[in-house]
Structures are given as C-alpha cells and as structure tokens.
Amino acid sequence: MRLWKDWVEAQPQVVPMLVESIKKQRLAHAYLFEGQAGSGTMDLAMLLAKRFLCENSQGEDPCLRCVDCTRIDTGNHPDLHRIFPDGQSIKREQIDYLQKEFSYRGMESRKKVYIVFDADKMTSTAANTLLKFLEEPQGETLAMLITEQASNVLPTIRSRSQHLRFQPPLKEEIIHQLVEHGIEQKHSHFLAELTENKEMAIRLIEDDWSFQARSVVLQLMYELYTRPDQATITLAEKWLPLMKERIHQEMGLEMMILWLRDLLYIKVEKQGELVYSDFYERYKELSLSTSQRLISLSLTKVMEAKSQLSANVAIQLVMERLLFTIQEG
Ligand SMILES: [Zn+2]
Known part of the structure; x- marks a missing residue:
C-alpha cells in the first residue's frame, strides 16, 4: 500500500x-x-x-x-x-x-x-x-x-x-498504475500520453486495439519518410480499416503527433523520454535524412487534419491529403 x-x-x-x-x-x-x-x-x-x-x-x-x-x-x-x-x-x-x-x-x-x-x-x-x-x-x-x-x-x-x-493525475501516476496493472513500461508510457486516466487506458488494452494501432502508426510514419508510395498502400490497407470509429481516428492522429514529437526531440537533440522508445534507432537514422522544417510542417499538418476531422470531413480524404502534403514537403 x-x-x-x-x-x-x-x-x-x-x-x-x-x-x-x-x-x-x-x-x-x-x-x-x-x-x-x-x-x-x-x-x-x-x-x-x-x-x-x-x-x-x-x-x-x-x-x-x-x-x-x-x-x-x-x-x-x-x-x-x-x-x-x-x-x-x-x-x-x-x-x-x-x-x-x-x-x-x-x-x-x-x-x-x-x-x-x-x-x-x-x-x-x-x-x-x-x-x-x-x-x-x-x-x-x-x-x-x-x-x-x-x-x-x-x-x-x-x-x-x-x-x-x-x-x-500526472502522466507518471498513470504510468505507475498501468505498470502495477501488469502492463509493460513502453506501452504504459504510450497509453498514458494518449488517454486521460488508467480506466480508459485499460479499456484500450483489453480490446487489443491500441497495440495494433501502435504498430500500424509506426509502420505508416516510417514509410512516409522512407518509401512514400508504400505509405499510401499501408494507409488504405491497414490504417483506415483499423480506425473505423471517430474516437479511433482521433487517437490514430494523436499517435502520429506523438511519433513526430519523438522524431523532433531526436532531431534537435532535446532530452526527454520518447513515447516510442523502442523506435530510437530508426528515429536516429531518420533524423539524419529529414529536415527539422519537414518535421515541423508534418506536425502542423497532422494537427490540421485533426481539426478537419472535427469539422466532419471524411477520414479517407483527410488522410490522403495529409500524406500527400507531407510527401510533397
Ligand atoms: Zn494498524
């Protein structure tokens, strides 16, 4: 106790x-x-x-x-x-x-x-x-x-x-509670960023959605910066089918923001814990080939996508535009 x-x-x-x-x-x-x-x-x-x-x-x-x-x-x-x-x-x-x-x-x-x-x-x-x-x-x-x-x-x-x-609750508090609940540290950190409390995080884990979403977002973002054509396919075949409900679409975009924030931290050599810490090596590699301007632009574009979603623009359209603007840089 x-x-x-x-x-x-x-x-x-x-x-x-x-x-x-x-x-x-x-x-x-x-x-x-x-x-x-x-x-x-x-x-x-x-x-x-x-x-x-x-x-x-x-x-x-x-x-x-x-x-x-x-x-x-x-x-x-x-x-x-x-x-x-x-x-x-x-x-x-x-x-x-x-x-x-x-x-x-x-x-x-x-x-x-x-x-x-x-x-x-x-x-x-x-x-x-x-x-x-x-x-x-x-x-x-x-x-x-x-x-x-x-x-x-x-x-x-x-x-x-x-x-x-x-x-x-502090983020650390949620992480602590999730770890006590038997959830791995790296997932706990990620879930604490995405949700407001332990209950919501546990609900996400129980339906397994968050783990699938996490790996699809990692794949999509990595491809977006390395093999853009493949990213379009991953969007259609994996991201969109997984993000059926509005709440999932919002979280899917939020996960992308967290990914970009991690990449930006690495790029500017800012100290801080990464949300996707298991992705560290790839962030390192990407930070060498990607400009800070492009990362910041991507962040702005994902945030814009979130507001378009709130304005009821269809998710497929929002995402296709988003990927396109980031690819064009
Ligand atoms: Zn006593």
Missing part, C-alpha cells in the same frame, strides 16, 4: 494538508474529495480510513500490521462502511442502513468511518438523509464523500464537509 509520502508528488496540496491535520489530531468530521478517476481520491480515502482506525499508528501512516489494518485490507472491518451506487444511484435505503448499523453498534468509544463513492449519484432523498447524519455526528466519526464533480453534490452537503480538490 502506498503511504502519504508516496502521494505528495501527485497531490502536492491535499496530502500535506491531510498529514498536518492527522498530526495535530484535527481531522474534520466530513470530507468531500473531488477529483477525476486516477487522481487518488479513492486510495487516499482508504489510507485515511486506515490511519483513523489503526490503533497502532505512529506518525501519519497506519501500521499496516494490526488487526484493524488487516481487517480493512480484507474488507471486513466492522467500523468501516463503504457505499457504492446500487445500479444508477445511491438510494435512501442504503443511507438508512448505514445509520442503523451505526446506532446498532452504538459503542460510543469506537471510531467509525464511512466512505460514499460517487457521492453525486445520491438521490435527493438519500442526500437529505445523509445530511441529517452529517449534522449529528455520533462519537468519533469520519465521513468521506468522493466525487468527480462536486457541483453535482447537494450544496448543503458540500457546505458541511471540507472540500478538497484533487489535481488531475
């Missing part, structure tokens, strides 16, 4: 603030964590829950060994409640159940935590029930509400919780 120090870089405002409150024993009764998927809202809520319930902790981190810590890991700690949407929404009965659980256990000395995931999905009756609960915290209670869009949470709930805004 990643501890507070491991999250500072990704969340440089939220983490020091929470750590300070833990150390001073001044945690709020209720927090509203707002941040997009992959930003760490869920992980940090779990970390805070663990630290709050751990009886053995020293400093800001939980001990990770005690009964409380291990029960949280196995998902059966009696004083930690997690609420997820039941279908499309979080319903009033779910909040009622939570309330009942809390009063039933009734042992005033025990600490209790509840985490509401997708808090914006509460129905208005659920939200109003929760509101009463927030207003009358029993004993030592810690509530954490998690959302991607705080403006969709009832204003009265927002005003009764401490609102923490998480930064969007």
